[in-house]
Amino acid sequence: MEKGLLxxxxxxxxxxxxxxxxxxxxxxxxxxxxxxxxxxxxxxPIKMPVPxxxxxxxxxxxxxxxxxxxxxxxxxxxxxxMKDKMIELRFGAATHRATVYVNGQEIRSHEGGFLPFTAxxxxxxxxxxxxxxxxxxxxxxxRDALPAGDTAILKNGKKMSxxxxxxxxxxxxxxxxxxxxxxxxxxxxxxxxxDVSENQATVHYDVKATxxxxxxVSLADEDGQIVATSEGQSGDLVVxxxxxxxxxxxxxxxxxxxxxxxxQTVDEYSDEIGLRTIEVKGHQILVNHKSVYLRGxxxxxxxxxxxxxxxxxxxxxxxxxxxxxxxxxxxxxHYPYDEQVYxxxxxxxxxxxxxVPAVGFKMAAASFLGGLNQSFFDGDWVDELYKKHIDxxxxxxxxxxxxPSVLAWSxxxxxxxxxxxxxxxxxxxxxxxxxxxxxxxxxxxxxxEDDTFEAxxxxxxxxxxxxxxxPGWYHKWGYEISDGEAGLRAELDxxxxxxxxxxxxxxxxxxxxxxxxHKLPSIMxxxxxxxxxxxxxxxxxxxxxxxxxxxxxxxxxxQTVEGxxxxxxxxxGIFTRDRQPKAAAFFxxxxxTSLPLDY
Ligand SMILES: CCC[C@@H]1NC[C@@H](O)[C@H](O)[C@H]1C(=O)O
Numbered sequence: 001m002e003k004g005l006l007x008x009x010x011x012x013x014x015x016x017x018x019x020x021x022x023x024x025x026x027x028x029x030x031x032x033x034x035x036x037x038x039x040x041x042x043x044x045p046i047k048m049p050v051p052x053x054x055x056x057x058x059x060x061x062x063x064x065x066x067x068x069x070x071x072x073x074x075x076x077x078x079x080x081x082m083k084d085k086m087i088e089l090r091f092g093a094a095t096h097r098a099t100v101y102v103n104g105q106e107i108r109s110h111e112g113g114f115l116p117f118t119a120x121x122x123x124x125x126x127x128x129x130x131x132x133x134x135x136x137x138x139x140x141x142x143r144d145a146l147p148a149g150d151t152a153i154l155k156n157g158k159k160m161s162x163x164x165x166x167x168x169x170x171x172x173x174x175x176x177x178x179x180x181x182x183x184x185x186x187x188x189x190x191x192x193x194x195d196v197s198e199n200q201a202t203v204h205y206d207v208k209a210t211x212x213x214x215x216x217v218s219l220a221d222e223d224g225q226i227v228a229t230s231e232g233q234s235g236d237l238v239v240x241x242x243x244x245x246x247x248x249x250x251x252x253x254x255x256x257x258x259x260x261x262x263x264q265t266v267d268e269y270s271d272e273i274g275l276r277t278i279e280v281k282g283h284q285i286l287v288n289h290k291s292v293y294l295r296g297x298x299x300x301x302x303x304x305x306x307x308x309x310x311x312x313x314x315x316x317x318x319x320x321x322x323x324x325x326x327x328x329x330x331x332x333x334h335y336p337y338d339e340q341v342y343x344x345x346x347x348x349x350x351x352x353x354x355x356v357p358a359v360g361f362k363m364a365a366a367s368f369l370g371g372l373n374q375s376f377f378d379g380d381w382v383d384e385l386y387k388k389h390i391d392x393x394x395x396x397x398x399x400x401x402x403x404p405s406v407l408a409w410s411x412x413x414x415x416x417x418x419x420x421x422x423x424x425x426x427x428x429x430x431x432x433x434x435x436x437x438x439x440x441x442x443x444x445x446x447x448x449e450d451d452t453f454e455a456x457x458x459x460x461x462x463x464x465x466x467x468x469x470x471p472g473w474y475h476k477w478g479y480e481i482s483d484g485e486a487g488l489r490a491e492l493d494x495x496x497x498x499x500x501x502x503x504x505x506x507x508x509x510x511x512x513x514x515x516x517x518h519k520l521p522s523i524m525x526x527x528x529x530x531x532x533x534x535x536x537x538x539x540x541x542x543x544x545x546x547x548x549x550x551x552x553x554x555x556x557x558x559q560t561v562e563g564x565x566x567x568x569x570x571x572x573g574i575f576t577r578d579r580q581p582k583a584a585a586f587f588x589x590x591x592x593t594s595l596p597l598d599y
Contacts, residue, residue, distance in 0.1 A: 001391055002117055004188030004208075005399040006269060007339050008090055008178040013267045015082070015181040019074055019089075019133075022047045023173070025054065028069035028136070029158075039101040039134050041073045048072065050177060051092065053170035053307030066139075067151055067159040067169075073134040076179055080128040085181040087125055089133060090118045092175025092338060095308065096145065099136045111388060112146060113139075113174070114335035114357050115395045139171030144381035146388055147334065148360035161561075164360030165334065165413075166570060167300055168559040170307035175338050183267040185211040187259050190269070191401055191438040194277050196288055201242035201275040206234040206438070207257045209267070216258040216265070222251065244288050245274025245404040247328050250349035252404075274346060274404025280442050280464055283503050283546040285407070287351070294351065294549025295592045296322065296329035297574070298508055301337050302558040304577060310338035317579045318555060319344050325574075325585060326592030331466075331507055331551060334359035334413045336396045345405035352403070353444075353466070353507070355410035356396050358389050362416035362448070375419035382425065390432050397436040408441055409433070410507075414448035414468055417458035430461045446507050449474060453494040465500075468508035468553075472533040473572075478524050485536050492544050505549030509537050510572040512565075515582050525571075527583040534584055538591060552588070 008016035024045030026038070036042070048054055050072070058064045078087060089100065095113025099106065102124040110117040125131045141149030141161050149169070150162040161169040190207040207215055219228040219237045228237035243251040252272040259267040279286040285294065303314045315338075322330065328351060332341070335357035345352050362376045379385075393411055400406050411429055416422050426445075433443060442463035447456060449470055459465070469491075471484025495504060513530040522528035534552060541547045557573035560566050569577065574585050 001394040002115075002398065004118075005116055005395065006188065006190075007271075008180050009269065011268050011270070013183050013265075014269075015085075017179045019076060019177040019179055020050055023050045024048070024071075024073040026071045027063070027066055028071055029066075031069045033069060033071050033136055038071050038073075038136070039106070040104040041132050041134060042071060045073065048172070049306065050074075050173045051175045051306070052172060052309040053095075053174055054172040055168070055170055056305055056307050062158065065160065067161045068140065069136060069138050070171075071134060071136055072173055073132060074177075075130050075132050077130050078125045078127055078179075078181075082181045083127050084184070085122075086120065086184045086186065087122045088118045088120050088180045088182065090116055090178040090180055091173065092116050092177070092310070093173070094135060094137055095139060095171045095174050096141075097138050101134045101136075103131055112357070112392050112395070113171070115392060115399060116175070116339075118180075135173070137172070139169060141169060142381070143376075143379055144384035144388070146357040146359070146385075146392055148376075148385070163561060164362070166560050167302070167334065168307065168561060168569070170302075170309075170559070172307075172309075174301075174308045175310045183259075185209065185259070185261070186267045187257055187269040189398070190255075190257060190271070192255070192273055193439050194275055196242065196244055196275055196277050199241055201239045201244065203228070203237040203239070203255070203273070203275065204234070205230070205237065205255065208233075209259050212259055212261050212266075214260040216260055218256045220254045220256070222253070224254075227253070239275065242275050245276040245346075246349060247287055247292055247351060248323075248349040250274060250347055250404070252346060271402060272343070272346060273402060276404050278407055278439065278441050280503060282501050283548060285464065285503050285548050287407075292328070292351070292548075293595065294329040294505055294551060295595065296327040296331075296350070296549075296551050297555035298331050298333040298551055298553045299555045300333065300558040301335075301341075302556070302577070307559070310340060312340065314579070315341055315344055319348055319350070321555070321575060321579060321585075322350060323348065325589045326595070329353070329407065329549065329551065330555065331355055331410060333554075336400065339399065342400055342403040342405055346403055350405055351407040352405045353408045353410050354396060354400050354406050355413060356389070356392050358392075358412040358415065358445075361412060362414065375421045376416045377419065377421035377425045382421075386425065386428065390429065393429070393433050394436055397433075401437055401439065406441065408464065409437065409443045410445055410466065411443055412445035414446050414451075417445075417447065417451045418455040420457065423457050426458050426461050452491055453498065454491075459500065462502070464503045464505060464548075466505050466507035469506060470509060472536060473511045473524075478529075481533065481536060485540060488537075488540050489543070492540065492547075495546065496544060503548035504544075504546055505551065506537065506541065506547065507549075507551050508553040509533070510553040512567070512571040513573075513582055513584070514567065514571060515576050515580075530582065530584045531587045534587060
């Protein structure tokens with residue numbers, strides 16, 4: 001678990017410099033980079049954009065599909081005036097694992113390609129001179145790592161990723177790298193919880209520093225007016241007549257922490273927060289004690305050219321599409337997204353189900369690679385997998401806990417929950433994650449087609465249920481969709497007649513749709529059929545009051561492995577991969593903009 005994951009800022013005491021741009025890049029198929037001295041740089045480099053996945057830049061299949069070790073290198077300068085600071089490098093995402101060297105000195109390693117980590121390089125850098133950072137990275141998939149998969153060795157000796165999941169194994173420095181200079185005694189974490197009412201809100205804060213416990217704390221409104229102050233390592237900020245953070249009507253205050261030593265401020269950290277509460281009560285999801293009905297999407301960080309890289313332009317477009325269509329939420333399927341996505345959602349009043357990259361914990365049908373003929377949790381890889389799983393749950397919650405947009409934590413996507421060995425795994429996971437979120441937001445996982453009310457042995461764990469259901473596509477498809485509807489209703493009747501008293505959100509449903517394919521009457525893959533399927537699901541949702549959300553799969557088309565069921569990727573998008581609407585977008589817009597927010 002990382003000690004602190006505060007987002008980099010520049011202020012009187014801190015400096016943040018992005019090292020985005022072209023880095024030196026080189027494949028290392030024989031894994032001999034260290035032996036060849038690449039820790040201090042290498043000759044004949046490829047100039048590689050950062051942040052970006054390396055895959056889609058190449059014109060040859062061996063490079064696009066490359067699996068194994070690869071290296072990045074970048075020279076950077078640290079001015080003399082930083083001599084009293086702690087110098088760190090912060091990697092937003094190195095997918096899937098990395099070892100960091102500075103001037104040839106090994107600094108640290110990190111496992112997990114969708115969460116940030118920092119490297120303290122204070123003793124490795126040369127002040128007032130040029131330095132070099134190199135990373136040895138690796139993108140192999142394994143059953144004891146997140147996301148789960150295999151790495152095959154082909155007869156020609158080349159390695160090949162075999163994902164147990166349905167998104168392309170885009171790899172590289174997918175998010176920005178920051179060079180940070182911060183005080184040697186510094187603020188490294190904070191958390192907030194809230195009590196809100198019509199005319200008063202209380203922010204309960206807790207702040208952590210490497211030394212000292214003397215803090216001055218203030219809260220300012222959007223006009224910069226101080227509305228509350230406090231002091232000490234923990235305390236309350238009471239706001240009279242607050243403007244609460246509401247769904248699709250956001251308001252952000254700025255909280256500011258000052259670390260004080262001998263009457264002098266020695267470090268400062270400010271962040272934007274939203275005054276709101278999240279609760280699950282019976283079948284209801286409540287924000288500020290008011291029921292909310294989720295409408296939105298499963299998404300991917302995915303776009304042409306840069307693959308899984310965070311792209312501010314794409315995020316701006318996606319947020320505008322979600323506002324246009326009347327959405328109020330999304331799931332960060334199937335991994336935590338770049339922090340800037342959560343900042344966007346904070347600002348736009350969009351709720352996020354934040355998901356850790358625990359995906360492929362059963363051979364998803366979509367991987368087309370032939371299923372596991374056993375329970376995933378019977379494997380000899382489970383102990384090692386669990387260590388990485390809980391570690392990434394801790395880092396996800398540590399990183400994202402202060403965002404008002406975060407509604408819930410999804411601890412897994414479509415795991416095997418219908419076998420006996422799943423029960424001890426999830427018992428441990430839900431016990432070990434219970435205290436991680438100061439706000440105690442709901443924890444859950446998505447239930448795959450096979451993990452029905454009847455079949456799943458793990459319904460006791462989630463605080464709300466996320467159902468991924470595909471009648472009309474993966475079964476009972478085409479003209480048989482009426483049987484699909486009947487089956488869906490039969491399962492929901494079981495939920496209805498049970499003593500389960502928690503909300504149900506449909507977190508996936510949909511149909512692959514080729515944009516521009518029209519057929520009257522409809523046929524699968526046509527835009528008409530996608531609407532027919534959505535319309536069927538909407539009829540079902542509107543028949544059960546404990547269905548408290550609908551998030552069709554997916555916001556946009558996205559890249560997957562090659563397969564005989566994929567036409568250059570997954571086409572279940574409501575929008576195309578270049579973010580243009582299919583007919584279904586107008587169908588959903590009509591439905592969602594007619595629903596009141598708390599429908
Ligand atoms: C029946 C499983 C459906 C599957 N669920 C996980 C997503 O990551 C996939 O894209 C989706 C699909 O196959 O469309």
